[in-house]
Amino acid sequence: MDAIVSIRDVTKDFHLGETVVQALRGVTLTVQKGEFLSIAGPSGSGKTTLLNLIGCVDTATTGVVEVAGRNTASLSERALTNLRLNTIGFIFQSFNLVSVLNVFQNVEFPLLLQNKLTAGERKKRVVSLLEQVGLHTHMKHRPNELSGGQRQRVAIARALVTEPLIVLADEPTANLDSATGEAIIDLMKALNQTRGTTFIFSTHDHKVMRHANAVVRLADGKVLGRETPAEAAAHALGQEPAKEARAS
């Protein structure tokens, strides 16, 4: 399998006045194309920071971050934006839909930014995606007319509409009840399998981790190891892991 994300020896420091907070301390991680990877760890462990680096919305203090074969440190702000637009889809914890646009328009938005397809092609693709997430009957609804789960489905459709190589999801189920959360993860997994899109999502919910191919566990800004969901679940329950972590 080809590596879609390659992170080597990355640190990320935040300056809070005089003090320097080290959010990541020498992280090395490779994500293969088509993976359904979970990044786990307690709050403050560096999950979101790591996702931000992979998502090209932030850059590393030291080390190398390569996304789709491109070293993000060497790219301009404008090029990074283009990289995000064409390569990465985002799913946010708070859904982050544009409240004044309806479901269809929210999903269509990245396509308009890309400016590659005709109106007809855009419509076809948006409708098809909304059918896949089960919301083709709600196209004219505004976000505030939808439930949390429905909103996250819209967000998933939006993340996938540009057919990105990677979809990043930061705690996608944190604002949802567990049943809805699981349904969302199931949907993501299904899309991962049918479309081959790489999914990287952060979570601290072991029920959610269970669906992943692999779990990368973080603590204090360091990768503790790459585990199977079962190992990760055991960790989460406070038991010794069955095997040594396999950091890659």
Add this chain to the structure above:
Amino acid sequence: MIDRLALLVRIAARNLLASPINLLIGGLLFAGTLIFVVVGGLLDSVNQAMARSVVGSLAGHVQIYSAKSKDELALFGQMGGDPELAAMTEFPKLKAALEKIPNVQAVVPMGLSGALITSGNVVDRTLESLRGLYRAKSGERKDPELAALSPEELELRIESEKAHVRQIIKVLRGDVEKASKDLLDARAVDPENVAALERVSSPAFWDGFDADPYGSLEFLENRIAPQVTDASLLFLRYVGTDLDAFQQSFDRMRIVKGEPVPKGHRGFLVADLFYEEQMKLKTARRLDKIKDALALGRKIATDDELKRYVKENRTQTRDIVLQLDGLKTRQAVEALQPFLNSAEDDLELLLQKLFSTTDENFAARYEFFYAKLAPLLQLYRVRLGDTLTIKAFTRTGYIQNVNVKVYGTFAFTGLEKSPLAGNTSLMDIMSFRDLYGYLTSDKAAELKELQQETGAKAVSREDAEAALFGEETGDVVAEATPGLIDVDAQLTGTGRKLHQEDLARRVYSQEEIDSGVVLNAAVMLKDARLLDATLAEINRVGEAEHLEIRAVSWQKASGLLGQIIGVFRVLLFVGVAIIFFIAMVIINNAMMMATIHRTQTIGTMRAIGAQRSLVLAMVLVESVVLGLVFGGLGMAGGAAVLAAIAATGIPAPNDVMYFFFSGPRLVPAVTVTPLVIAQVLVLFVTVASTLFPAWVATRISPLRAMQAED
């Protein structure tokens, strides 16, 4: 691209109603635009109306004056009197040159000046008439009118005039007694005047009158006439002009009373408002004003100004009593007694009763006054057909007299009540040249005649020494100093009268009218919209033909008045600038708040691939949509308000405003230009005040998308 713009507009339109802040900004823009359109529209209308007033009443579109002038032209006066203008001596050349310019319709010569005129004192007039009657009686004077009277009729007229003088004396004694009651005024009463009044009031004076009529008359002239102060000096502003050309060019001008000055004649036309305000009997004028006010719905019972007029009419009957001689007094009393149902035979008391007008009886009394009393009175100090003696200082500083016949009064349509337009009278340009001290063709001819008769040589100052003491200087050229020969002073008696009649009868050719000195000239244009271009062309022609002229627009020529227009404009701009500055501050703040409020949305857009330029465009499009929607509503609202105002018009609150409104009502026009300006201004304001918030929005990091919403 269009799809993206459509999306941004859609976002903007949705945000417009989503945020209460936007509604606040929108309200502000709506109010600002509405005020701008309404106030700006009204000011524009005032400006246009005033332009019509200025252009149509005196200035024309362009004014020309000599480039050698010390001051700038100010048609409606300036601080410190009339401007000092140099004379333009080559008017025909100027006229010919300017009339070649395609957009020039007419060039009207002018000279603006002011003079004092006196209207005779009623005692002087009465005594003069009495003297004439005595002369006729003694056969000294062969006045055709008086010669036709029989000795009995002559005697009756003498007695009537004597009764008139005695009535005047009675009034004067009343004044003195009234003054004596007040200690302060008593000191101001001259004892010699009191003694003189005592003497002429005594029956002995009148018993002995016929024994020495001329001696008695002299005493009255020397001691009594000066005590009557009804004669007053009037300051008359006038324009000397080619009256014919003036009437043709200023088509709003119309004759109100009398007739126009016949073509080519000397003559004077009094501004009708001036004639009414300054020359009419005060009591009659006040009655007119009350009548006008009642017609407008005002009431004597409740209106302080009208109450004051009634009171003044009641207490100031003196002017009427002084005017009436014995016969007329009797006629007046006989008319008043049955009308007022009174047995009173004192005229003053009857008049007081007549003028105690109320809302109920005013109409009948007004009608009675004009039907019965007015025919006995001289209603105007100067009557149409009278010859007016105008005295003015010439430019060299001595006093010059001109006698000129008053043919009528005139007004400019719509400006009948405006003091600014109704204050300047019109005089033929020949008289003006005489009065102003320039050599006219008449005077030049007389001068030549006198020189031939006397063999005198006119010698210029520079050559005087040589001419008087030495060598031949060749032919002496007549260089008349203005006022060198005062025809009126040289000719006396019948000769003078004949000379004046000759002048009054004389018809001047257009060439004579044109050739001579003028101070300024009004240029009427065919298309007023081309004013600036034509002005430039006039100046160019002036330079090319060495005319040494300055050409200015009507606005500049109107002096202080033109500055008032400027002040209005500055006030509007300052007002609008303040409104929009406040709007900009508020919009800026509101947009900052809106941007902060939408940090996560903008961060999300950035995260999913929106460039900074799109964020910038989004905020700007939003402000443009805001400006277009609410500015457009304000514009429509403003236009609607203006249209509503235009339906009835704004009545001029006072006479001065007649000039600014160019008539009794201001009817604002709704035109496209101010609406477009308002919209552009609103867009400028919204976009300018959004630039900083928009820049701040572009700085929002996509990282903000990752942060959980508050």
